[in-house]
Amino acid sequence: MSELQEGNLDLPLPGDGNTWQRWESLIRLGRQDLSLARLAEGHTDAAAILDELGADLPASGELWGVWAAHPPTHRLSARRHGSRWVLNGSKPFCSGARTCTHALVTAGADSGGRRLFAIENEGTTADPSTWAAEGMSDSDTLTLAFKDVPAVEVGEPGDYTGRPGFHHGGCGVAACWYGGAEAVAETLADKAGVGSPDPHTLGYYGAVVRDLRAARDVLRRAAEEIDDDPDDLGGRAAERALLVRSVVASACSSVLGHCAEALGAGPLASDAAYTRAAQDLSVYIRQHHGARDLAQLGERAAHGAAGAGP
Template sequence: MTAGVISHWLDIGRLDLPLPASGATARRWRLLTEMARDDITAARIAEAHLDAVAILHELGGKPVQFNEVWGVWAAEAPEATLVAEATSDGTSLLNGTKAWCSGASFCTNALVTAADADGQRGLYAVTLTGQSVRPLPSTWANPGMAGSDTRAVQFTNTPAVPVGEPGDYLNRPGFWHGAIGVAACWLGGAQAVAQPLYDSVASGAADEHALAHLGAVDAALTAAEAVLAMAAAEIDADPFDRAGRGEMLARRVRAVAETAVDEAITRTARALGPVPLCTDDRHARRVADLSVYVRQSHAERDLAALGALAGTHR
């Protein structure tokens, strides 16, 4: 189902978004938010595809071609290691296993991080349609984000093309631009989850407690919208992050968006009770998907990192 949505979005040009830091960053994030409001799981895949487009542009890689669906498989796990061996023609061969690969069965290409001979973390462009790439059996147990088909993938002498130099993936300004793109999707998911509460109030069925819950949710969603707009303007004004504020800006936006997610999930349930969760399949799926998706945040660890940065930038 998710693969079909992504294919449709590609066909109708819905994934033709402005690049981050191009002067239209607010529009990019607004469109990501709209995608997540429509389909949280598909937006998670679309965001990664669009991040790959931006990374390849930033690091001078070969542009994405029409009808390709790209993943960005950069998670590291102790039980899954991937190594890259340079070849004489300037390409590399990948061997090992990569964990947390979203779109494992339907992405056509991916940007994958792997350790080179010196132990440095490099980024590699890979075509996934060959026999040397094998998605492993899924161990996904949660109904939330099940449609993202996230699982481990095994590589065996898989041809790959280095993108940029080792370390460029994490050190480029666009790394934090991409982190904010994820927050834009969280916001769209939160808006979708909160919609039954808005509908209840609009119908006149809400009591004073539901009104209070909606007030808190609306304030949190509005704050996330505002901080995204502020961040977009700052990034467009300093696309290469010469002021060195990119990480702090991204962590602030993600923290505000995560708060909006928590408020939407918790207060909508408290206001409306179990009925929409138990009888509205679409709402229940949105809550499950968003609950998993937002855990791309590292919670208190991210807040501690933000605190350290905020303390030195005031």
């Protein structure tokens, strides 16, 4: 992964005063290749988590992932083995399953509760059959089987999701989505900017410009707010992350739809870059939980505003 080897993933940490610079790097990677951005986002998120929880940062040449999905169909358990822990079971949606040298992994402890562990990615077995989609296929997102994999606990129980950075990191994922939407929009932008495009093309492109600029403004404002209150003393981090992710995911869906309507089947048949960008983005934004996240946003906003409206 050349971005790592060249040191291009040594990004500012969230809340350090340069959050927008951090996200601009993720946007650039998303515009270039969403699978690359997914791996980069995981590595940089791991670095931020390790920093926030007082652990050593990734060493040169290491590539880290954050594997925290826990659907009911899979279980990864942690049990003490002397002074350390070992992990057994399976974990789905591990991006960089065969690429990452290390990872932060959530697992259910034998004593109860879910904890966060650091592992060297040895002793795991990837199942290549667990990713059927063309979209995001290069992100190497697979289910991993763990058998007595040594692990070191990071932080205390509850620290991973309880820190403000959990929500700051969620906004960083949306920055990757946004970069992917810019890549999808490039083909329509080219069509709208050449010759005398028809009014329908210009109308679709106008909608794309509207959605992208609105999403970028929301991301930029969120970065400023995080830098102003990195420790979330104002208690807005969770609501902010829900808002940012919802706005950006909605913009991405709109861009995909408008570009598909305006461009038709032509680019899907003849433009490999456009097809790949559209497929990747369609899959990646499924990390947004749609109506469930909107319900959480509405609940938080309603209680916080005390009936005063958004």
